[in-house]
Amino acid sequence: MAAVAIHLPLMLMQLPLKSYDTNFHIFFASHYVHHWFDPWNVKWFAGFSQTTYPPLPQQWVALLSWLFGLNMAYMAVQLAAILLLAVGVYRFSRLWVSPRAASYAALASVFLGNESFLVYSAGQLSTTFAAPIYLNALPYFFDWLRYGKWRSLLKACVLLVAAAAAHHATLIFGSAFFALPVIALVLLDGKNEDREADEKPSVQAVIARTVTLTIVVGIAIAVVLLPYWIGLIRYPITQTPIPHPSRASYILSPEWGLNYFLVPYGALILALPFIVIRGAAVARLRPLLLGFWVAFLVGLGGTTPVGKLLLGRAFEVLTFERFSYWAALLALPILGLVIMEFIDRFRLKAAITVALLAASTCTLAVAWSSIRPADAANFDVSSVAQWLNRDGHDRFRYVTLGFGNKLSRLAIMTDANSVDGESNSSRMLPELTKFGGAALTSSKYFAKPGMDSLRAMLAHADRYGLKWVIVRDSYYDPLLYFAGWRQVDELDNKTITVWGKDGVPPATPMNTSQRPPRWQGVLWGTLPFGFSILALLVIWLPEKRSRGFRDDDLPLSTEQTIDGEVIS
Amino acid sequence: MNKGRLLAVAIVVATLALLAIGTIWPVPSAVAYAGGGKGDLLVSPSTPEAAANDLGTQIRLHAWDKAYSSLANKAEFTQSQFIHDLTGYALSLRTYATLDGFEVQPLHQSANDAEVIMKLRWSTVVGTFEDKRDVHVVRSGDHWAVNWPIVPEQHVPPQVIPVNYLRWDVIKSGSGDDWGAQDVEAPHVRIVDMHPVNRADGVVVMGELLNEDVIPAYVSVRATLVAKSGSVLDSEGSFDMISHTLLPKQVTPFVIRFPGIDLSEVGSIRMVPQSVLVSASADPVIEVQNQQYNAPPGATLTGQLSNQSGQTVNVAHVLSSFYDKNGQLVWVAGQYIDRALQPQIPVDFRISVPEDIARKINTERTVVSTYAVGSFQ
Numbered sequence: 001m002a003a004v005a006i007h008l009p010l011m012l013m014q015l016p017l018k019s020y021d022t023n024f025h026i027f028f029a030s031h032y033v034h035h036w037f038d039p040w041n042v043k044w045f046a047g048f049s050q051t052t053y054p055p056l057p058q059q060w061v062a063l064l065s066w067l068f069g070l071n072m073a074y075m076a077v078q079l080a081a082i083l084l085l086a087v088g089v090y091r092f093s094r095l096w097v098s099p100r101a102a103s104y105a106a107l108a109s110v111f112l113g114n115e116s117f118l119v120y121s122a123g124q125l126s127t128t129f130a131a132p133i134y135l136n137a138l139p140y141f142f143d144w145l146r147y148g149k150w151r152s153l154l155k156a157c158v159l160l161v162a163a164a165a166a167h168h169a170t171l172i173f174g175s176a177f178f179a180l181p182v183i184a185l186v187l188l189d190g191k192n193e194d195r196e197a198d199e200k201p202s203v204q205a206v207i208a209r210t211v212t213l214t215i216v217v218g219i220a221i222a223v224v225l226l227p228y229w230i231g232l233i234r235y236p237i238t239q240t241p242i243p244h245p246s247r248a249s250y251i252l253s254p255e256w257g258l259n260y261f262l263v264p265y266g267a268l269i270l271a272l273p274f275i276v277i278r279g280a281a282v283a284r285l286r287p288l289l290l291g292f293w294v295a296f297l298v299g300l301g302g303t304t305p306v307g308k309l310l311l312g313r314a315f316e317v318l319t320f321e322r323f324s325y326w327a328a329l330l331a332l333p334i335l336g337l338v339i340m341e342f343i344d345r346f347r348l349k350a351a352i353t354v355a356l357l358a359a360s361t362c363t364l365a366v367a368w369s370s371i372r373p374a375d376a377a378n379f380d381v382s383s384v385a386q387w388l389n390r391d392g393h394d395r396f397r398y399v400t401l402g403f404g405n406k407l408s409r410l411a412i413m414t415d416a417n418s419v420d421g422e423s424n425s426s427r428m429l430p431e432l433t434k435f436g437g438a439a440l441t442s443s444k445y446f447a448k449p450g451m452d453s454l455r456a457m458l459a460h461a462d463r464y465g466l467k468w469v470i471v472r473d474s475y476y477d478p479l480l481y482f483a484g485w486r487q488v489d490e491l492d493n494k495t496i497t498v499w500g501k502d503g504v505p506p507a508t509p510m511n512t513s514q515r516p517p518r519w520q521g522v523l524w525g526t527l528p529f530g531f532s533i534l535a536l537l538v539i540w541l542p543e544k545r546s547r548g549f550r551d552d553d554l555p556l557s558t559e560q561t562i563d564g565e566v567i568s
Numbered sequence: 569m570n571k572g573r574l575l576a577v578a579i580v581v582a583t584l585a586l587l588a589i590g591t592i593w594p595v596p597s598a599v600a601y602a603g604g605g606k607g608d609l610l611v612s613p614s615t616p617e618a619a620a621n622d623l624g625t626q627i628r629l630h631a632w633d634k635a636y637s638s639l640a641n642k643a644e645f646t647q648s649q650f651i652h653d654l655t656g657y658a659l660s661l662r663t664y665a666t667l668d669g670f671e672v673q674p675l676h677q678s679a680n681d682a683e684v685i686m687k688l689r690w691s692t693v694v695g696t697f698e699d700k701r702d703v704h705v706v707r708s709g710d711h712w713a714v715n716w717p718i719v720p721e722q723h724v725p726p727q728v729i730p731v732n733y734l735r736w737d738v739i740k741s742g743s744g745d746d747w748g749a750q751d752v753e754a755p756h757v758r759i760v761d762m763h764p765v766n767r768a769d770g771v772v773v774m775g776e777l778l779n780e781d782v783i784p785a786y787v788s789v790r791a792t793l794v795a796k797s798g799s800v801l802d803s804e805g806s807f808d809m810i811s812h813t814l815l816p817k818q819v820t821p822f823v824i825r826f827p828g829i830d831l832s833e834v835g836s837i838r839m840v841p842q843s844v845l846v847s848a849s850a851d852p853v854i855e856v857q858n859q860q861y862n863a864p865p866g867a868t869l870t871g872q873l874s875n876q877s878g879q880t881v882n883v884a885h886v887l888s889s890f891y892d893k894n895g896q897l898v899w900v901a902g903q904y905i906d907r908a909l910q911p912q913i914p915v916d917f918r919i920s921v922p923e924d925i926a927r928k929i930n931t932e933r934t935v936v937s938t939y940a941v942g943s944f945q
Contacts, residue, residue: 243597243600243601245601247601248597248598248601248602249590249591249602251590251591252594252598252601253598253601253602276576276579276580277572277576280571280572280573280574280575280579281572281573281576283572289579293579293583297586302590302595302597302598302601303587303590303598304583304589304590305589305595316597444664444693447666447668447691448668448691448696451691451692451693455695459804459805459807461805462790462803463803476693477939477941478661478694478882478883479693479694481939482694482808482885482904482937482939483807484788484807484810484812486786486846502786503788503842
């Protein structure tokens with residue numbers, strides 16, 4: 001109810017549309033609306049395959065768009081992910097702490113700054129969609145390891161594959177941060193003398209069950225995302241890394257520390273000492289604490305050398321706000337316990353304090369999308385779309401400059417194709433991959449690499465049928481002028497100019513060798529979505545109640561002392 | 569100490585240690601975002617080089633307050649003058665340039681002062697340029713501070729400049745017509761010289777294009793390298809290495825680069841000049857003054873550009889053709905001018921010439937194309 005009360009109005013306001021990546025996800029969804037079984041999209045990069053990005057959330061947006069339209073369908077899917085997160089956090093927390101503490105953890109997830117930051121500022125639908133599925137899979141994983149229940153194996157596998165179909169990176173890194181603590185928990189409980197015999201599997205059994213699940217899930221993911229893996233093998237990601245401020249040192253660059261640490265974590269920062277103390281004090285919580293700690297350090301980006309050491313070259317490719325998100329999720333069970341004990345000790349004062357801190361954390365993270373918006377200029381691109389769609393202008397390709405995240409919005413509305421795009425992992429054109437700039441529309445923000453990329457693309461305009469450059473930032477005018485473009489039109493009260501180049505041949509289909517064959521399209525349109533449906537079905541299979549946490553699992557329960565003080 | 573406390577203390581200590589390590593020896597991405605180039609961001613300016621490095625870092629971060637307050641001679645100019653010295657007094661390439669990197673080279677040092685060279689590499693919309701400053705660094709107590717060699721803004725007295733240059737307007741057949749689609753014959757242009765050369769990074773095709781018509785032309789040149797087998801090796805355009813607007817009887821040099829191709833692979837070259845009728849004006853006129861070819865070693869063509877009109881030219885592009893003693897074109901090079909051309913205030917230009925070509929050069933000719941904000945609206 002709390003999640004609905006807080007996030008439903010924000011979704012109805014379509015607040016995530018301001019974020020960095022929301023329009024990108026909607027653009028992908030818009031393609032699935034018209035071409036569910038054909039992932040080849042000609043609108044960006046002179047043609048690219050959408051099998052370069054796991055499809056599940058976008059496919060759900062596409063499906064729901066028949067009822068709500070694309071924008072509201074996105075909001076519906078995002079809201080569902082937020083609701084699912086509360087459920088997932090509760091179920092995950094129940095492995096570690098009491099039902100009451102798990103309830104506090106679930107409630108805290110609704111106010112979690114990291115979640116709001118990803119939803120409203122970053123627009124990372126895939127990450128926020130995959131994580132709750134993953135969290136919901138972990139209790140089944142736990143039950144499988146501890147009790148060897150086949151139904152748990154089935155449920156864990158289906159949910160984990162569905163999570164991978166939403167966001168593969170969550171599964172890869174989640175395995176390290178989330179699954180390893182769960183395995184350690186099962187082993188720790190196995191040493192507990194108070195546990196019953198069926199709750200104490202042997203180490204060999206745990207290893208065998210882990211290997212079994214890994215193999216089954218591995219094979220299933222390999223099949224479900226087969227077009228993705230084929231594409232990755234045929235066209236490995238070799239492009240020059242693109243700078244991202246989440247890799248900055250948040251101490252040396254405090255402005256990025258504000259953006260990627262203070263705002264997402266919010267009041268959770270105040271709880272960090274208690275999370276460490278409480279997590280270290282209870283033996284059962286230590287694996288979780290260590291998982292949180294490593295994810296927390298990696299989430300600090302370039303503030304510590306940990307990310308670079310653990311990830312190697314991947315450090316230059318990944319962004320780190322999602323690691324902070326995972327760290328926060330890992331901290332939630334312990335946070336729930338800390339909140340419970342705080343409220344037990346200080347009653348109403350504690351409840352009010354916690355509520356105020358939670359509300360302010362959520363408020364700041366939500367407001368951050370307005371305080372520091374992804375794209376300060378909120379403008380309508382319909383006039384540009386209309387211009388491109390008329391008089392045969394769409395026979396040529398175009399590129400926008402100064403459009404920010406409106407690039408995706410324009411691509412949804414126009415019939416014309418572009419050489420630019422926002423999916424960095426999907427692009428293959430050498431002019432885009434060689435230099436280390438991101439989308440051409442934002443070239444100037446990437447300094448020399450960005451401008452080199454733009455110059456290279458403009459120099460090869462004839463090759464790509466690139467005739468139109470649509471400019472909303474006069475910074476680029478001198479380059480266009482000296483490179484042989486001439487202004488041909490003005491739009492939107494002269495705030496947008498259209499530049500054209502003479503002698504450019506009409507665009508022809510390109511990159512066709514990269515186009516996935518039809519069977520891959522069918523696979524892509526069937527299995528990822530099918531597994532999400534299967535996941536919805538199998539979780540209803542009846543199962544004996546999980547016996548993760550027991551009341552005697554916390555040696556430091558009430559009436560015990562810390563540092564000589566009574567804590568309740 | 570029990571295990572729990574030990575673990576908590578270990579986590580806290582390890583976290584603090586990792587934060588300290590990450591701050592003292594930051595990873596490259598952290599250094600880049602902190603504006604530094606050397607990774608020693610926390611070193612106080614206890615040497616002349618460190619003082620210059622710190623200043624470079626502040627300039628890169630656009631931390632003007634810190635940069636200005638760190639200067640030893642800040643009493644000689646205002647912070648605004650300091651900023652404009654770096655970013656230009658009028659709208660120019662410098663205005664929105666970002667400092668891509670910088671180098672500090674010590675020249676000599678005594679107990680209380682030192683001379684260093686600061687090479688600032690700026691990235692602009694049309695490419696990069698280097699701003700080289702000879703910097704005097706002085707000791708101030710226990711640290712060093714830079715004496716910034718400010719270049720003051722030049723002014724000309726108020727005056728009236730009559731504008732009576734030729735201008736050609738084009739009446740389109742309809743207001744909605746796209747540029748280049750007018751139903752008139754294209755101006756007659758002709759390639760008067762074309763010369764391919766082999767360079768280390770590939771083939772370079774250079775030449776000159778003449779507008780032999782009596783109307784202005786908007787021109788570009790495209791070259792296609794054809795292999796001896798008849799297959800197409802590559803096709804490239806002149807991009808910005810040409811003066812696109814040609815008045816009647818004007819000539820522009822052009823350069824087309826084919827990286828990664830050896831001239832021995834090339835059987836023939838197809839040249840396609842393109843021209844379109846456009847509106848044009850002879851104004852603004854840019855005069856090239858004191859042009860001088862400086863023979864090798866370090867061959868350069870230097871001179872000054874003087875804006876003879878009354879309007880500011882925001883960006884100028886100098887293109888120079890170099891000829892041997894037989895009048896044969898041997899090289900074409902260009903340079904963007906990073907400062908705006910204010911009326912009647914000369915601005916230096918300096919174009920480098922490769923050493924192997926420099927010895928063949930006998931004469932040179934320079935053309936200037938200009939961009940002024942709003943000139944095409």
